Amino acid sequence: MRLALVQQPATDNLDDNLRRGLAAFDRAADAGADLVAFAELPFTPFYPQRHATPEALARAEPIPGPTVEAFQQRCAARGVVAVLNLFERDGDRTYDTSPVIDADGTLLGRTRMIHITDYEAFHEQGYYAPGDRGLPVYETAAGRVGVAICYDRHYPEAMRALALDGAELVVVPQAGAVGEWPEGLYEAEMRVAAFQNGYFTALANRVGPEERLTFAGESFVCSPDGRVIARAGQGTEEILIADVDLDAVRQSHARRLFLRDRRPELYADWLAR
DSSP states (O other): OEEEEEEOOOOSOHHHHHHHHHHHHHHHHHTTOSEEEEOSSTTSOOGGGSOOOHHHHTTOBOSSSHHHHHHHHHHHHHTOEEEOOEEEEETTEEEEEEEEEOTTSOEEEEEEOOSOOOBTTBOGGGTOOOOOSOOOEEEETTEEEEEOOGGGGGOHHHHHHHHHTTOSEEEEEEOOBTTSSOTTHHHHHHHHHHHHHTSEEEEEEOEEEOSSOEEEBOOEEEOTTSOEEEEOOBTOOEEEEEEOOTHHHHTSHIIIIITTTOOHHHHHHHHTO
């Protein structure tokens, strides 16, 4: 599988953000990508920098809706899978949601962020209801793909659940700011998740200065043996391309040993607490 992570800044011009996102998708397809993934809320400003207001919540869009439909057409035209991330409205609730679109344009489903944080400049609990769709693994033309949206990646039980359902690649749309955590910690976390669960992890991060935060970029891909195999620059607008061999999933320590030797009967009750 050839994987592309789009690292692009977002502005207040939503039409231009979407236009640039579609253009990046085309450039990735021209480079031979089988799957193109985007960062968290790539086509809008990062709204949770400020507390939620009725005006801010009104910016959420349905799925399917204009953005998803534009990408459905492009996926079908180019024969490429897309993993997006949007501020979704469903009835009177709003979510942080990743639609997954197959290479024929089919909307396979949507993963909603399950764990919702709230702290300075990340006032997300006012914007997002907790996800209610679990952690599906999608059978795409490129492989078996799961999504762990930003904060969800901090929960080992969520990352393990994707492995148990057979994910070969876990895409992580993120909004990570410069200086938010100690250097290298996010990378270490994704390397360990890839190694312990025997899949590729692909973290696509926001990039660029916004109202209260400067997003770091530095998107990266980890292999099932825990190595970083591709990394984008800090603060750069770019498309990160990585070739991943899904046979490495089947040959990984996790798939041959760790998952085989689990003892869920001893800790299932603990996990349910």
